[in-house]
Amino acid sequence: MLTKQLSYHHTLFPMPHSLAAIIGFVALALLAGCHSDMYDMPRGKPLGENGNFPGGQEARPLVDGTVPHSEMPQDELLLTGRVNGQLSNTFPFPVTKEVLERGHERFNIYCTPCHGYRGDGKGMIVRRGFPQPPSYHSDSLRAKPVGHYVDVMTNGLGKMFPYGDRVQPRDRWAIAAYIRALQLSQNAAVRDLSEAQRRPLTGK
Numbered sequence: 299m300l301t302k303q304l305s306y307h308h309t310l311f312p313m314p315h316s317l318a319a320i321i322g323f324v325a326l327a328l329l330a331g332c333h334s335d336m337y338d339m340p341r342g343k344p345l346g347e348n349g350n351f352p353g354g355q356e357a358r359p360l361v362d363g364t365v366p367h368s369e370m371p372q373d374e375l376l377l378t379g380r381v382n383g384q385l386s387n388t389f390p391f392p393v394t395k396e397v398l399e400r401g402h403e404r405f406n407i408y409c410t411p412c413h414g415y416r417g418d419g420k421g422m423i424v425r426r427g428f429p430q431p432p433s434y435h436s437d438s439l440r441a442k443p444v445g446h447y448v449d450v451m452t453n454g455l456g457k458m459f460p461y462g463d464r465v466q467p468r469d470r471w472a473i474a475a476y477i478r479a480l481q482l483s484q485n486a487a488v489r490d491l492s493e494a495q496r497r498p499l500t501g502k
């Protein structure tokens with residue numbers, strides 16, 4: 299009975315057990331390395347060759363009429379506040395009432411926590427202990443070209459971190475225009491007013 303069982307066993311596994319185990323293991327390892335999913339699908343490299351396209355280039359030309367998702371990098375004034383590396387004192391587009399309103403809104407959102415609603419540097423988080431920025435109403439800041447404001451928003455300055463990733467280029471200019479309006483609001487002389495504007499003030 300015992301002999302019979304043993305011979306039966308041997309017909310099922312004619313090889314020594316250790317060899318069978320090794321073969322089984324190798325087969326499993328081969329199967330596991332055999333991805334047929336997206337892991338190793340043929341794919342193109344961004345600037346590689348591809349014989350399927352005319353010109354043999356993998357990268358496809360832009361479709362006519364493609365709109366860039368950000369402003370053109372060559373627009374130095376709009377993006378940096380500079381012309382030929384020098385801070386500019388002119389705007390890249392006309393400052394209309396809409397631009398000022400947009401600047402007012404963006405300034406209130408992004409700048410007032412530190413600079414305050416009047417730009418005097420006494421914003422809420424300054425009153426809670428954040429380093430105080432200078433007031434916009436000093437002679438030296440009034441004299442700065444408007445590009446300086448765009449430059450500080452774009453790149454930051456000292457303790458102030460940049461806002462380039464949160465405030466879009468046109469909005470940086472709109473804010474700069476609104477800061478100019480704030481400066482004028484605190485430093486206007488009677489001679490800056492028209493006759494009609496002066497009358498109610500002087501009573502004449």
Ligand code: HEC
Binds near residue numbers: 458461465
């Ligand atoms: C978290 C606080 C904070 C916020 C928010 C903030 N600033 Fe400032 N800002 C500062 C501080 C502090 C300074 C002074 C930096 C220094 O000199 O180290 C400064 C400096 C400046 C200056 C430079 C003044 C100079 O001396 O030439 C300008 C311009 C300016 N900020 C504009 C802005 C505008 C515009 C915004 C909104 C987009 C803004 N800041 C938002 C804290 C802030």
